[in-house]
Amino acid sequence: xxxxxxxxxxxxxxxxxxxxxxxxxxxxxxxxMSNTRNTKYLAASMPGVDPNAALDWMASFPIYAKVGxxxxxxxxxxxxxxxxxxxxxxxxxxxxxxxxxxxSIGWQIVAAPKLAGAEGGMxxxxxxxxxxxxxxxxxxxxGMKNRGVLE
Numbered sequence: 684x685x686x687x688x689x690x691x692x693x694x695x696x697x698x699x700x701x702x703x704x705x706x707x708x709x710x711x712x713x714x715x716m717s718n719t720r721n722t723k724y725l726a727a728s729m730p731g732v733d734p735n736a737a738l739d740w741m742a743s744f745p746i747y748a749k750v751g752x753x754x755x756x757x758x759x760x761x762x763x764x765x766x767x768x769x770x771x772x773x774x775x776x777x778x779x780x781x782x783x784x785x786x787s788i789g790w791q792i793v794a795a796p797k798l799a800g801a802e803g804g805m806x807x808x809x810x811x812x813x814x815x816x817x818x819x820x821x822x823x824x825x826g827m828k829n830r831g832v833l834e
Contacts, residue, residue, distance in 0.1 A: 692769060696832060700767040703820055707759035714756045717741060732800040740798045744790065751786025754779055759817070766824055771833040777821040784817045 716724040717738075725734035744752070758780030765773035788810045798806075827833045 692832065696766070696769070696827060699820075699823055700763060703759070703763040703766060706816065707756065707763045710756040711760050714752060729801065732798060736799055737801075740796070743796070744787075748787045748790040748795075751783040751788075751790070754783025755787055755813075755817070756780075756783070758783055759820070762820060762824065766820075766827070766833070769833050771828050773824045773833060774821070774828050777817070777824050781817045781821050784814060788813055 713728065716728075718741075720738055722734035722738070725732070725737050729737055758776050758778075762773045762776030762780055765776050792810055824833065
């Protein structure tokens with residue numbers, strides 16, 4: 684007689700899943716507001732930067748960086764949802780998100796021209812925070828899959 688063993692959902696999965704969902708919802712909101720050219724949002728979210736200069740800067744992204752940005756935020760949102768429903772496909776969604784982060788943030792760090800007014804403080808730190816969180820979510824979901832928590 685064979686019995687299926689289902690791993691109990693650890694409390695930390697709910698904590699990580701909810702925090703991940705909130706984090707990625709903000710990323711999607713930022714993506715939508717930026718791509719709908721909302722200058723009021725950009726002025727509030729990028730202090731010291733001319734919103735129109737920011738729009739021109741984003742328009743100058745190469746296509747792979749633009750696609751990467753979309754993959755990063757929407758893959759992360761999907762990954763958070765899949766993590767909360769304990770789907771093993773969360774790993775794939777977070778992997779797609781990391782690919783997007785590598786394309787988008789990678790270009791911004793390595794090749795993008797500097798945006799006037801976006802120097803120091805959060806402007807220097809935030810790209811690396813995004814990378815670290817993306818790697819952490821991919822590693823976490825992989826660990827949960829390997830432990831049998833994600834089905």
